[in-house]
Amino acid sequence: MDVQARIERALERALSYAAGNNGQPKQLVEAMRYSVFPGGARVRPRLCLAVAYSCGDPAPEASDAAAAAIELLHCASLVHDDMPCFDNADLRRGKPTVHEAFGEPLALLAGDALIVLAFETIARECALVPERIGPLISTLGRSVGMPYGIVAGQAWESEPEIVLEDYHRAKTTALFSCATTAGAIAAGSDPQVWYGVGDELGNAYQVADDLRDAVSTESELGKPIGQDERNCRPNAVSELGIEGALARLVGHVQAAVDAIPPCPGSAQLEQLIKSEAKRLRPKSLAQHAA
Amino acid sequence: MDVQARIERALERALSYAAGNNGQPKQLVEAMRYSVFPGGARVRPRLCLAVAYSCGDPAPEASDAAAAAIELLHCASLVHDDMPCFDNADLRRGKPTVHEAFGEPLALLAGDALIVLAFETIARECALVPERIGPLISTLGRSVGMPYGIVAGQAWESEPEIVLEDYHRAKTTALFSCATTAGAIAAGSDPQVWYGVGDELGNAYQVADDLRDAVSTESELGKPIGQDERNCRPNAVSELGIEGALARLVGHVQAAVDAIPPCPGSAQLEQLIKSEAKRLRPKSLAQHAA
Numbered sequence: 001m002d003v004q005a006r007i008e009r010a011l012e013r014a015l016s017y018a019a020g021n022n023g024q025p026k027q028l029v030e031a032m033r034y035s036v037f038p039g040g041a042r043v044r045p046r047l048c049l050a051v052a053y054s055c056g057d058p059a060p061e062a063s064d065a066a067a068a069a070i071e072l073l074h075c076a077s078l079v080h081d082d083m084p085c086f087d088n089a090d091l092r093r094g095k096p097t098v099h100e101a102f103g104e105p106l107a108l109l110a111g112d113a114l115i116v117l118a119f120e121t122i123a124r125e126c127a128l129v130p131e132r133i134g135p136l137i138s139t140l141g142r143s144v145g146m147p148y149g150i151v152a153g154q155a156w157e158s159e160p161e162i163v164l165e166d167y168h169r170a171k172t173t174a175l176f177s178c179a180t181t182a183g184a185i186a187a188g189s190d191p192q193v194w195y196g197v198g199d200e201l202g203n204a205y206q207v208a209d210d211l212r213d214a215v216s217t218e219s220e221l222g223k224p225i226g227q228d229e230r231n232c233r234p235n236a237v238s239e240l241g242i243e244g245a246l247a248r249l250v251g252h253v254q255a256a257v258d259a260i261p262p263c264p265g266s267a268q269l270e271q272l273i274k275s276e277a278k279r280l281r282p283k284s285l286a287q288h289a290a
Numbered sequence: 291m292d293v294q295a296r297i298e299r300a301l302e303r304a305l306s307y308a309a310g311n312n313g314q315p316k317q318l319v320e321a322m323r324y325s326v327f328p329g330g331a332r333v334r335p336r337l338c339l340a341v342a343y344s345c346g347d348p349a350p351e352a353s354d355a356a357a358a359a360i361e362l363l364h365c366a367s368l369v370h371d372d373m374p375c376f377d378n379a380d381l382r383r384g385k386p387t388v389h390e391a392f393g394e395p396l397a398l399l400a401g402d403a404l405i406v407l408a409f410e411t412i413a414r415e416c417a418l419v420p421e422r423i424g425p426l427i428s429t430l431g432r433s434v435g436m437p438y439g440i441v442a443g444q445a446w447e448s449e450p451e452i453v454l455e456d457y458h459r460a461k462t463t464a465l466f467s468c469a470t471t472a473g474a475i476a477a478g479s480d481p482q483v484w485y486g487v488g489d490e491l492g493n494a495y496q497v498a499d500d501l502r503d504a505v506s507t508e509s510e511l512g513k514p515i516g517q518d519e520r521n522c523r524p525n526a527v528s529e530l531g532i533e534g535a536l537a538r539l540v541g542h543v544q545a546a547v548d549a550i551p552p553c554p555g556s557a558q559l560e561q562l563i564k565s566e567a568k569r570l571r572p573k574s575l576a577q578h579a580a
Contacts, residue, residue, distance in 0.1 A: 018435065018436040018437060019436070019437060020436065020437025020438065023437070023438065023453065023456040024436065024437030024438065024442060024456075025437075025442055025445035025446045025448070025449050025456075025460075026449065027445065027448055027449060028436060028441070028442065028445035028448070029436065029437070032436065076402075080398060080399075080402065083398070085393075085394035085395045085398060086395055086398075103375075103448065104375035105375045105376055105444070105445075105447070105448050106445065106448050108370060108373070108375060108376075108398065109441045109444055109445050111402070112366075112370065112401070112402070112405060112434075112435075112441045113435050113436045113441045113442075115402060115405050115406065116405065116431050116434055116435030116436075116439070116441070117431070117435055117436065119409040119427055119431055120427065120428060120431035120432070120435060122427070123423075123424045123425075123427035123428045123431065124428060126424065127424070130420070130421060130423075130424050131420060133413075133420075133423050133424045133427065134413045134416065134417070134420050134423045135413075137409055137410065137412070137413035137423065137427060138410060138413045138414060141406050141407070141409055141410030141413065142410070144402075144406050145308065145402075145403050145406030145407055145410060146308040146309070146310065146314065146318060146319065146322065146403045146406075146407065147308060147309060147310025147313070147314030147315075147319070148310065148313065148314065149406070151318070151399045151402045151403045151406065152314060152315055152318065152403075154395070154399055155315035155317065155318035155395075155396065155399050156315045157395070158315070158317055158318070158393065158395050158396050159315050159316065159317060163313065166313040166314075166315075170315075
């Protein structure tokens with residue numbers, strides 16, 4: 001089965017447990033599915049599975065669960081981030097945001113339910129490798145919770161002064177380093193050697209996100225642009241200019257590739273990272289390609 | 291150490307990990323602490339520890355973690371439930387609600403962070419009994435997630451027609467049955483025999499909550515009253531009247547006591563349930579005492 005199919009199947013399986021058979025509130029089931037399907041690039045779960053593959057992937061149900069959990073947490077963060085009290089965005093992946101489509105109460109609850117489902121999925125699917133449940137829960141928790149995960153990143157936006165590096169590391173990078181380390185844990189390997197790959201790719205992704213927010217069009221991204229400037233949010237473009245941000249992006253991608261340890265899947269992983277880097281570069285900056 | 295001190299210490303310990311030492315957004319740390327301290331009656335964690343005690347409590351760090359996680363999830367649900375898109379309450383435990391004190395963004399994030407912290411706490415504290423992490427995560431997840439946990443209960447309020455029993459079971463009862471079953475799991479005992487105690491006490495609590503919302507004063511409760519009627523929410527008082535609701539409350543309390551299996555701590559547990567039942571009864575209905 002190819003990687004994309006594994007990811008979608010693992011997500012379908014997780015959502016099927018959340019849907020229930022009887023006695024459940026149906027609109028929240030719909031809002032959860034709407035938040036997850038159809039997906040974006042699924043880059044974090046693909047990264048997780050690529051690392052698991054590089055480590056031999058001896059327990060595919062565990063790596064599938066880790067990949068699905070990471071994507072569920074990512075989707076939850078998008079749903080809450082889009083809400084009126086944060087970005088107040090009306091468009092995501094080319095369709096109305098969850099709160100636009102279902103209202104604020106169900107958007108808030110869909111985010112909550114997806115967070116819970118992520119942890120439940122690990123506990124449920126790792127029955128054959130129960131010794132990996134604790135490390136996976138800890139790794140996921142660290143990447144989304146306080147003090148250094150996604151919610152911390154969001155919370156920086158409420159601080160009187162933002163430390164740009166802490167903000168970016170928490171809001172974006174943490175879930176990328178989680179993807180690589182969780183892939184290793186799920187495969188029973190040492191997660192530490194994989195931390196740098198995710199960390200550098202996450203840094204690259206954050207810079208690319210800043211670039212796209214500054215120079216892409218809404219139809220290209222499927223979501224509103226100019227959010228950083230509108231919300232006076234610090235970002236790599238305002239700090240370094242477009243040329244400087246592009247150079248930093250290229251540097252982080254190379255560092256991610258360089259961090260791959262010697263392993264059977266290294267060529268495949270390098271290809272994944274490079275194709276992501278190409279995809280992330282705004283079309284209007286194609287002439288700047290290194 | 292007495293039970294109340296164990297609970298507060300376990301919560302302090304969990305929050306200390308969320309607070310971090312460096313590079314964390316400080317206001318969210320404050321909002322999380324504000325959500326958890328000072329607490330209410332801490333009835334769910336007390337119930338959890340009482341069951342663990344009844345089962346011999348051979349791994350107190352695991353039962354402390356379960357008790358703390360349950361209270362963190364309860365606090366998270368209160369923070370989100372109070373927000374403008376739900377109850378829009380300005381008072382909780384006699385002080386301004388989290389969104390009143392810190393703003394909506396930090397209230398939403400505090401709830402998210404407390405949910406994540408609950409699961410992390412289980413993974414972190416159960417290092418000596420790692421085989422209990424999976425069952426505890428599953429039990430917690432079931433009681434707060436979809437399709438039958440707290441978020442499902444909240445989501446019923448967005449449905450065109452509410453099934454009262456499903457609504458109450460998800461919104462209130464699920465975390466009570468979680469408290470008793472998690473106490474048993476943390477102690478390495480069979481959770482199933484403990485399900486009924488939590489389930490019946492949760493039912494009693496829901497009826498009591500409906501009664502207090504209908505007949506108590508705001509100063510007695512420390513939060514706004516008349517919420518059910520204002521939000522046209524189905525409840526035991528509108529369904530059964532005050533006398534009928536009181537009779538149902540008494541019935542559930544007795545059923546909870548009857549469900550206690552023979553064990554060393556049964557007398558203590560019975561006392562806890564009966565004192566809770568007394569505390570829950572609105573003062574203005576004291577003359578109805580059975």
